[in-house]
Amino acid sequence: MNALTVHGLRKRFVRHLQDARELSVLEGVDLEVQAGTCTVLRGCSGSGKSSLLRCVYRTYRPDSGSIVLRAEGERIDLATADDRAVLSARRRLIGMATQFLQITPRVGAVDLVAQEGLEREPAAELLRSLGLAEELLEVAPATFSGGERQIVNLAITLARPRPVLLLDEVTASLDPARRALALRALSARRDAGGTLLAVFHDPPDHPGLVDRVLEMRAGRLVSA
Amino acid sequence: MSVALRVEDLAVRYGPGCPVCAEPAGTRSAGALCEICGSVHGCREVGFALDAGEALGIVGESGSGKSTVLAALNLDQPVAGGRILLDGHDVTAAAGSERRRLRAGSLGIVYQTPQQGLDLAITAGGNAGSRLLAVGWRSYDRVRAEALAHHESVELAGERLDTPVRAFSGGMRQRVQLAKALISRPRLLLLDEPTSGLDVSVQARILDLVRRIRRESDVALVIVSHDLAVIRMLAERVLVMQAGRVVEAGLTDQVLGDPQHPYSQLLVSAQLT
Numbered sequence: 001m002n003a004l005t006v007h008g009l010r011k012r013f014v015r016h017l018q019d020a021r022e023l024s025v026l027e028g029v030d031l032e033v034q035a036g037t038c039t040v041l042r043g044c045s046g047s048g049k050s051s052l053l054r055c056v057y058r059t060y061r062p063d064s065g066s067i068v069l070r071a072e073g074e075r076i077d078l079a080t081a082d083d084r085a086v087l088s089a090r091r092r093l094i095g096m097a098t099q100f101l102q103i104t105p106r107v108g109a110v111d112l113v114a115q116e117g118l119e120r121e122p123a124a125e126l127l128r129s130l131g132l133a134e135e136l137l138e139v140a141p142a143t144f145s146g147g148e149r150q151i152v153n154l155a156i157t158l159a160r161p162r163p164v165l166l167l168d169e170v171t172a173s174l175d176p177a178r179r180a181l182a183l184r185a186l187s188a189r190r191d192a193g194g195t196l197l198a199v200f201h202d203p204p205d206h207p208g209l210v211d212r213v214l215e216m217r218a219g220r221l222v223s224a
Numbered sequence: 225m226s227v228a229l230r231v232e233d234l235a236v237r238y239g240p241g242c243p244v245c246a247e248p249a250g251t252r253s254a255g256a257l258c259e260i261c262g263s264v265h266g267c268r269e270v271g272f273a274l275d276a277g278e279a280l281g282i283v284g285e286s287g288s289g290k291s292t293v294l295a296a297l298n299l300d301q302p303v304a305g306g307r308i309l310l311d312g313h314d315v316t317a318a319a320g321s322e323r324r325r326l327r328a329g330s331l332g333i334v335y336q337t338p339q340q341g342l343d344l345a346i347t348a349g350g351n352a353g354s355r356l357l358a359v360g361w362r363s364y365d366r367v368r369a370e371a372l373a374h375h376e377s378v379e380l381a382g383e384r385l386d387t388p389v390r391a392f393s394g395g396m397r398q399r400v401q402l403a404k405a406l407i408s409r410p411r412l413l414l415l416d417e418p419t420s421g422l423d424v425s426v427q428a429r430i431l432d433l434v435r436r437i438r439r440e441s442d443v444a445l446v447i448v449s450h451d452l453a454v455i456r457m458l459a460e461r462v463l464v465m466q467a468g469r470v471v472e473a474g475l476t477d478q479v480l481g482d483p484q485h486p487y488s489q490l491l492v493s494a495q496l497t
Contacts, residue, residue, distance in 0.1 A: 016486035060482040
């Protein structure tokens with residue numbers, strides 16, 4: 001079964017402040033992602049990888065095409081679903097992690113993760129398993145390094161048992177040891193039946209994690 | 225989830241109105257001021273639905289109509305058209321004792337300026353407790369206990385319960401307003417620029433507090449702010465208003481990441497540079 005079926009997806013930006021200049025970023029993307037697999041998107045900067053993930057998550061509003069998500073017995077076309085249906089899908093069915101953490105002042109790392117519906121102890125355990133130092137668990141991430149923020153961000157994304165995850169360069173700022181921990185966690189999620197659609201700048205070097213690699217070029221998917 | 229608030233085609237108008245005023249968007253009545261009859265349209269054609277536990281942001285520059293919408297929702301402002309339904313009940317025309325009961329019970333508001341929402345001459349506990357008296361509480365001890373519980377829940381020290389609000393700082397006054405708004409366990413909480421004019425550390429505290437309130441209750445929240453960062457932190461959905469009309473509605477991350485309307489693009493680009 002396909003967890004994600006993208007068909008004819010097009011996205012262009014109209015810059016009204018710059019004489020309505022148009023910038024096309026996706027020019028008809030077709031993509032099928034089988035449930036329980038890890039698909040990696042590759043391609044140079046500006047090829048449309050992140051734009052594709054953002055359209056699927058609906059941070060970008062697609063111009064045309066369909067993005068059908070099938071999970072937990074539900075079916076929703078994220079390209080056309082109304083905002084409240086998208087929010088509901090985000091809570092239960094599809095998550096997204098980027099390389100940047102939006103900082104919430106004053107809330108410690110464990111509490112940020114626990115706010116996603118975990119008890120504090122499992123939240124702390126999740127952060128430890130991703131390599132966050134013990135003394136940082138109760139600290140608000142405002143003072144964290146880029147890598148430490150990325151760990152918190154990934155933990156927040158993994159905290160909910162959502163079956164489909166979109167991952168945009170989630171290991172970009174991590175040292176090799178923590179990168180390995182992050183990839184191990186993603187691998188475990190995939191092995192437990194999760195579906196991953198991920199952008200990695202460098203191919204993830206975790207044995208058996210990647211099921212398929214697709215390449216994007218100028219807003220289109222080409223076979224890798 | 226149940227719909228806590230439904231707003232349909234809401235309009236607030238200052239002035240008599242005329243046939244040109246009544247024309248839809250994109251016609252001769254594009255601006256907030258009608259050139260024919262001189263009426264000012266505070267807001268018009270505003271519609272949305274909000275579930276219990278959901279938060280909606282309203283952004284737009286000064287004069288765009290966002291506070292007007294909030295005032296109408298708080299039944300402070302007579303409307304020229306449209307409907308406001310709270311838990312399915314049409315409260316648009318509520319008056320007299322019904323209006324007082326709704327405002328003291330089902331609605332809670334935090335105004336931008338504390339003196340709008342508080343009597344600075346009376347104590348923090350007195351300000352909050354007055355709402356319970358308005359909905360019929362009679363036991364002084366119970367009102368006081370409830371006021372103290374809410375006072376402490378917004379991170380104010382218990383021993384300041386009997387201090388007149390005049391002696392409080394700006395950030396503390398906003399928290400007294402929050403305690404007063406929440407004491408009646410409202411269905412709908414309205415926040416009008418709750419952090420503007422406060423220094424950043426105090427802002428952060430208020431924002432955390434509102435986030436906690438959202439997690440711990442299923443109050444529906446409408447928050448007006450010109451600060452997109454505040455909206456991003458507190459609301460999943462947002463309306464962008466210009467000249468009294470909603471020009472864009474969407475998921476907050478979508479409106480900030482991929483604004484469609486020229487005015488939304490201007491707002492977002494102005495924020496980031």
